[in-house]
Amino acid sequence: xxxxKLKERKLKNLLRKTDDSEIxxxxxxxxxxxxxxxxxxxxxxxxxxxxxxDPPLTARVFRVANSxxxxxxxxxxxxxxxxVWIGFNALQEIVLTQKYSEILKNCRRVQGFxxxxxxxxxxxxxxxxxxxxxxxxxLKGNDAYAVGLLHDIGLIVEDxxxxxxxxxxxxxxxxxxxxxxxxxxxxxxxDHADVGRMLAEHWNFPHEFVDVIGSHHDPTMGVADxxxxxxxLYVADFLSFEAGFGYGKGxxxxxxxxxxxxxxLKLEPFALSLITEAMKEEMERIEEKGVFLR
Numbered sequence: 001x002x003x004x005k006l007k008e009r010k011l012k013n014l015l016r017k018t019d020d021s022e023i024x025x026x027x028x029x030x031x032x033x034x035x036x037x038x039x040x041x042x043x044x045x046x047x048x049x050x051x052x053x054d055p056p057l058t059a060r061v062f063r064v065a066n067s068x069x070x071x072x073x074x075x076x077x078x079x080x081x082x083x084v085w086i087g088f089n090a091l092q093e094i095v096l097t098q099k100y101s102e103i104l105k106n107c108r109r110v111q112g113f114x115x116x117x118x119x120x121x122x123x124x125x126x127x128x129x130x131x132x133x134x135x136x137x138x139l140k141g142n143d144a145y146a147v148g149l150l151h152d153i154g155l156i157v158e159d160x161x162x163x164x165x166x167x168x169x170x171x172x173x174x175x176x177x178x179x180x181x182x183x184x185x186x187x188x189x190x191d192h193a194d195v196g197r198m199l200a201e202h203w204n205f206p207h208e209f210v211d212v213i214g215s216h217h218d219p220t221m222g223v224a225d226x227x228x229x230x231x232x233l234y235v236a237d238f239l240s241f242e243a244g245f246g247y248g249k250g251x252x253x254x255x256x257x258x259x260x261x262x263x264x265l266k267l268e269p270f271a272l273s274l275i276t277e278a279m280k281e282e283m284e285r286i287e288e289k290g291v292f293l294r
Contacts, residue, residue: 006189007189007190007194010188010189010190011190011194011195011198014157014161014162014190014195014198015198015199015202017161018157018161018199018202021160021161022103022106022160023103023106023156023157023160026099026100026102026103027203029050029053029054029057029099030096030099030100030150030203031203031204031205032050033050033092033095033096033099033146034096034146034205034206034209036050036092037092037093037096037142037143037146038143038206043088044079044080044083044088047079047088047091047092047095048079050095051079051095054099057095057098057099060098061082061091061094061095061098062076062077062082064094064098064291065081065082065085065086065091065094067289067290067291068289069285069286069289069291070085070086072085079091089140089142092142093142093145093146096146096149097123097126097149100122100149100150101119103153103156104118104119104122104156106160107156107159107160108159108160108163110159110163110166110167110170111167111170111171111173111174111248112170112174112247112248112249113155113159113166113170113247113248114247117246117247118152118155118156118159118247120245120283121152121240121241121245121246121247122148122149122150122151122152123149123245123283123286124236124240124243124245124279124283125148125149125151125152125233125236125237125240125245126144126145126146126148126149126236127145127148127279127282127283128148128235128236128239128240128275128276128279129141129144129145129147129148129229129232129233129236130142130144130145130148131275131278131279132144132232132235132236132267132272132275133229133232135271135275136265136267136271136275137228143208143209143229144229144232144233146209147208147209147212147213147229147233148233148236150196150200150209150213151196151212151213151216151233151237152192152196152216153195153196153199153200153213154191154192154193154194154195154196154197154199154213155192155195155247157192157195157196157199158184158188158192158195162188165187165188166188168183168187169183169184169187169188170183170248172186172187173248174248174249179252180192180248181193181217191217193213193214193215193216193217193218194214196213196214196216197210197213197214200213200214208229211230212229212230212233215230216230216233216234216237217234219231219233219234219257219261228265231261231264231265232265234257234258234261235258235261235262235265235267235272238253238254238258239272239275239276239279240279241253242276243276243279243280245283
């Protein structure tokens with residue numbers, strides 16, 4: 001069996017494991033939220049219908065809406081109230097973030113990888129991706145936030161379903177022997193971008209999401225939206241590590257590729273520095289107020 005077919009076989013075996021895991025139990029809600037985010041004609045009723053099917057999620061959303069972070073003048077008990085106070089776009093992000101955190105809470109600790117580190121990394125990338133889209137390209141950036149949050153779902157699958165081998169991967173990274181993609185290929189026979197793409201396809205994510213998740217370590221391969229969104233996510237991923245929101249001590253960054261991508265997007269270092277500072281301030285507020293995963 002050649003290397004390509006062996007890789008495909010291993011990925012399919014892992015995919016079958018995801019169908020029987022707790023990860024799959026969150027599939028329906030996450031897909032529904034992404035559909036709402038991607039549909040410009042979505043409205044409050046779409047969100048209400050989704051939340052009515054998931055009372056625990058609704059309770060968590062209201063807990064966030066009533067947290068000191070949002071400082072509502074009076075208790076929020078209805079989705080309509082939350083939309084008025086927080087905004088429809090922000091509420092969509094809260095719903096997705098809360099649901100996704102259920103997957104992350106099941107991650108185990110191994111060599112610098114933990115629920116806390118991967119959570120902070122994914123949230124930092126999501127915030128940076130959205131901020132870059134808004135400040136540099138004048139777009140809402142909700143889709144960038146969503147795919148930024150989900151981009152490393154392949155790592156989460158590896159941690160939860162192939163824990164021992166994933167530990168060997170992270171040990172190689174921490175010891176500085178191999179970059180994470182190389183270590184994954186050596187130990188597992190595939191990398192987390194492969195896993196993420198496979199799962200995104202299996203869950204019928206939008207084509208753009210599949211493309212970005214599968215190409216987030218090599219933005220030159222991205223084709224969705226002329227490659228802009230995957231390049232923005234690559235920049236956000238790079239900056240999150242630089243800002244201290246990474247995982248696995250010793251993870252190396254490709255500075256040459258980063259410089260090429262920022263040049264292609266016409267992103268100035270000073271502008272990115274300001275956006276990164278804004279992200280760090282937002283992360284501090286989120287952590288201080290205890291809004292999301294703890």
